[in-house]
Amino acid sequence: MENLELRYLQRLAELYPTIAAASTEIINLEAIRNLPKGTEHFITDIHGEYEAFSHVLKNGSGSVKKKIDEVFDHTLSEADKSALATLIYYPNEKMALIRQTEENMDDWYKITLYRLIQICKKASSKYTRSKVRKQLPKDYAYVIEELITEKPDVLDKEAYYNSIVDTIIDIQRAEDFIVALCHLIQQMVVDHLHILGDIYDRGPGPERIMDRLMSYHSLDICWGNHDIVWMGASAGSLPCIATVLRICARYGNLDILEDGYGINMIPLATFATRVYGDDPCSLFRLKGENSTRLPNENELNMRMHKAISIIQFKLEGQLFGEHPEFHMEDRMLLDKIDYERGVIRLDGKEYALLDHNFPTIDPSDPYRLTADETEVMERMQRAFTQCEKLYQHMNLLLNKGKLYCIYNNNLLYHGCMPLTEDGEFMKVDVFGKKLCGRELYDELEKYVRKAFFAVNEEERKKGRDIIYWIWCSPQSPLFGKDKMATFERYFIAEKETHVEHKNPYYQLLNNEEIMNRVLREFGLPEDAHIVNGHVPVLQSSGESPVKCSGKVLIIDGGFSKAYQGKTGIAGYTLIYNSYGMQLVALKPFTSTEDAVRNETDIHGDRILVMNAPHRLHVSDTDIGRRLKERIDELKELLKAYRSGVINEMV
Structure with a gap:
């Protein structure tokens, strides 16, 4: 030896x-x-839609309802099953409604407790007793373990269990106990959660989503481009900070920063009012304007929106000028403007600008911030980098997140694998290194982490700078388009300038040879799957989320309300349990109140992706x-x- x-x-x-x-x-x-393989739940492109996300977490994309069906089959009506499912999702809210109409609550408590205990037994049957014990709520751990565990040494089991349930009701702990059982069921029906990126932007509650994920029992996260720009902002990148502010302003979500993270917007508001007070800022109307917002509040938000947009264009121009290796000079647009004539020259053609008022731009040095703009951004930088709650959330992304994830024979990532027209891995310059495929992902991830943890300030700055490149570069695996046409969409009427051409990856998704090459690059066999977020699937146009004969699964179907008009659904999720893989199409979520009162659910059609040849066990997994x-x-x-x-x- x-x-x-x-x-x-x-x-x-x-x-x-x-x-x-x-x-x-x-x-x-x-x-x-x-033991049977635990259920994996895949969710992507949540985009701040907290209520819809929370509902999907509670129902496990239909996993809770499936357990109810398995336990009660034909012994309960569909109405009773729906009522029981809603109770499991929203126990406090549902019981408040039941108390208004139920005449004998003690009977209801007893029936409900027995039903929940049966579901708990079923949900916990695929786990060891030790693992179940770790998930039990502290206050009721012993009692729940007694109820869901067989006791062969007890002669009269029915009397034994009845005495426990009767005592729970008698001492008026039934409702607390029901809540504990419901939360336990939610937790046990899903063994592991995968988030495939874009937690942030567009929707109003990303910070609430992050709070929820902070306490989730088992998860991993693939960073999305909208997550990475928030990470850059937290690390102090000025272009990232400006971008986060602009997107929040564009979607009327500045209260995420003010109320959610305690970041003071007064410096930006004061600056915008002073500089753009006489400007209608009509190009900067908010998307999905809130009807309850006062007119003067809308006007202020539009001015702030324009102010931070101009600052963003300046800052990204400075960054791209400093880093010619980023090959982003074509996105330096402020020096392409004839300010006297109000036109911009792009790709050899002149376009009239819809807005000519640029009081903070010096045509001879268009990317220089004014003294006031500099002060605003310095104050914003301090606010972002010193925000404790934002730090905690970004720390979760760093601890649980990566640019890609390999888990149980599946390759998970957001965005795309950068490919050339002929399907070869695109070689990308990362600070002097020509990289492609897995090496590119690994090197970029190293620099993201350097932005937070590098001792050397030069390396730390490289990390901050590359994060913005990851956000918007045509060569970035998280973006995957030839340009981010933000300026054009604001200032140019001609739609031809708004077009963002996708990386060839998206045209090659059904090419089995190329997709097999991607899998091999990451050390996976050809029977593995690629699970991909980022680009909404247009179900309303007949597009399928299943590509390459089931080898590639595009599971972004439009969680964000901003996409649902085009996609026709409210997102796809993926369930991978011991019987195989199923895609679940989600219906638009209305409200928690509607879900509780009318017992509406949002998991809809299921698409069988892979039927396991035998029931999968833990032995078939990475663990x-x-x-x-x-x-x-x-x-x-x-x-x-x-x-x-x-x-x-x-």
Whole structure:
């Protein structure tokens, strides 16, 4: 036995000091490997839609309803099943309604408790008792464990369980107990959550989504382009900060920053009022304007919107000028404007500008911030970098997030794999290194982390700068278009300038040879899947989320309300359980009140993607393979004990 192997076994012996201890662990791990595979839930492009996201988390994209059907089958009516499902999603709200009409609450409590206990038993059956115990609510852990665990030593089980339930009701803890059981069911029907990016922007509640994810029991996150720009803002990147402010202003969501993160908007509001007070800023109307907002509030938001947009165009121009290796000079547009004539020259053609009022732009030095703009951005930078709540949320993205994820034979990412027209991996210059494929992703992720953690300020700045490149570059795996036509959409009427051509990846999604090459690049076999977010699937136009004969799954179907008019649905989610993979089409979410009062749900049509040849077990997963490695190591330890190479610590 080699010294290195012997030293490893000696360390392992510290954890399992006897033959009995090592043997017990082998038996335990083998038992776990033979449990059914846990359910994975894939969600992407949430875009701040907290209520819809929360509902999908609660229902597990139909997983809760499936458990109810499995337990009660034809013994409950569909109406009773819907009522029970709604109770599990919204226990407090639903019970408040039931109390208004139910004459005998004690009977209702008893019936409901028994039903919830049966669902808990079913949901927990694929987990070890130890894992279930860790998920139990602290206040009721012992009682719930008694109720959902078989007691072979109890002769009269029915009387035993009845006495527990009767006591819960008698001491007036039934409602608290029902809430605890409902939350436990929500937690146990999904073993692991995958977020494939774009938690932020457009919708009004991204900070609430992040709060929810902070306490989620098991998840990973693939960064989206809208997440990465918030990460850059938190790290202090001025172009990222300006972009975050502009998008919040554009969608009428500045209260996310003010109320959600405590970032003071007064410096920007004061500046915008002073500089653009006589400007109608008509090109900067808010998307999805709130009818309850006062006219003067709308006017202020439009001025702030224009002010920060001009600042953003200046700052990104400075960045692209500083980094010619980014190859983004074509997006430096302020120096292409003839300010006297009010026209801009793009691709050899002149276009009239819809707005000629640029009081802060010096035509001889168009990318220079004025003293007032500089002061505003310095104050915004301090506010973003010193915001404790934003730091916590970005820390979650750093701890749980990556540019891509490989999990249980699936490759997960947001955006696209940058490809050339002929399907080759696009070579990209990252600070002097020509990289493509997996190496590109890995190098970019290193720089993102450097923006937060590098000791060397030069490396830290490179990280901040590359984050903005990741946000908007045609070569970025998170963007995947030939340009971000923000300026054109604001200032030019001609639609031809608004077009953003997608990377060839999107035309090659059905090319099996190329998709297999992508999988091999990440060390995956050809029977693996690519799960992809970022680009909404236009179901209303007949587009399918299933590409390349099921090898590629595009699961963004329009969570954001801004997309739903084009997509025809409210997003796709993906469920991967022990029986296979299913895409779930979501219906638009109306409101929590409607969901509770009318028992409406939003999971709709299901598309079978992969039917497992046999029921999958933990042994078929990444965790199962790691457990097998540990079992093999423990068997080597047993040999060492029995051969006398290592002595038991008895």
